Amino acid sequence: MDILRLVVQQWDRFDGLVHGFLGRGGGRSQPPYASLNLSYENGDDTQTVTQNWCDLKLAVGLHDFNVVTAKQVHGDTILRVSSGTGKRVGVGDGLMTDATNVFVGVMAADCVPLLFLESERRIVAAVHAGWRGTAAGIAATAIARLKEDYQIDPSALHVAMGPSIGPCCYQVGLEVAEQIGANWKEEMRGAWLPEGAKGRLDLRAINDAQLVAVGVPRRQIQQLGLCTACNVEKFFSYRKEGKTGSQLSFIGWLP
Template identity: 65%
Template sequence: MKIFRLEVPQWEQFDGLIHGFLGRFDGRSRPANGPFRLSCDNADDPQAVKRNWCELKQALGLPRITIITAKQLHGDTILKISHANDKQAGVGDGLMTNVPDLCVGVVAADCVPLLFVEPARKIAAAVHAGWRGTAAGIAPRAVTLMRETYGVDPAALHVAMGPSIGPCCYEVGPEVEAQIGANWSKELTHAWKPDGAKGRLDLRALNEAQLLGAGVPRPQIQKIGPCTACNVDTYFSYRTEGRNGHQLSFIGWRS
């Protein structure tokens, strides 16, 4: 099985860390040239989806590591994962854990996948941030919840944003600018550029500004990978292709 995986070069120093931003790849539940499904949200065969997960973990070299995801709804709910009883934890757009030999993951196809790590205490989190989640402040909410739940100092966090749609391709209407600007007008300054009747939104720049405001140091925030809409040979893109598939981003620690 051929698999495309991006890792954060700056995180090579963190011994025991498991993470990756995945691209497109093949699987048993798909027709020729179709998407690789990791959930049954599109009425895929549950047994085929289960085999896809097994195939994926074998390809990643993680056969004994549980990867837990959630049912994503473009909100700001973040789930605390304390055990590996189920591969889907519930409804939410973020997951955090301090449990070893377990990864938390999110799927995206243009939205921003964010991976958080606190290396000293081995805390990990994964967040899915589309424009609605970004407007709700899901990234700084993750910082707040990790501080409240695990006692994590925001200055100790490292965050990476994976491949997502760029301002080159992300044209949105003024109603989106208005909803985001209602709470994040300062952060939006360098992430929004008017373009005729609409505008271009830089989701990664906006999330970076929010993270800086939450206390994460700029040198500890990384942007990994290209615009998904410009690179549909490597990544799924909802803006370019419609509802065709998602790529997985995941993070966790080995014991």
């Protein structure tokens, strides 16, 4: 099976940009990690994961570059990455860089992967937002950090959200809605569909609303890919499968 890589069509015009939201096919890991698991944190065989990384980087033309990832903990920390940073950098659920020879990536298996870019100064970020990160407003935090560290106005940013669990499959308790609603009441409108003592949450809709709330023009926000839980033949889904692998989403500029 080939590697499945979804790209944002609207970003074709950005010369030198390399990005992708990957699926689970085309790797070497055995079940329950079959097959393109790129996380070292879930119990998969380390050597196999390293081989998957090598295969992937060759397939997307990045063999000579670092794709930097972090230890993700469902928080809202955004790490700043430079050209001297190694392949792994600290603990955080978002990474950003202004280096044109460095790529940043996040892992997900239901949570929303978000990729950010600014095309003039060639700045990128990658963020992982599950419900906890969404409640903490990690997408908005990323926008604030890009503004603070690189003086990037939110109106200059393009953002894309990749395959993640849809409201079709994401039933959660009221306490989850309350925690998100505590900070993002307006943004919860349309993203929460109550069903008695529980409800269905649309994680991408609320992240979209958070981005708009902090100044990213809606026409510059894209959503692509299917519900991970509805499509386990293509994507890893923690909710559907329990112990499983993680798919990578990555972005950066060639020098």
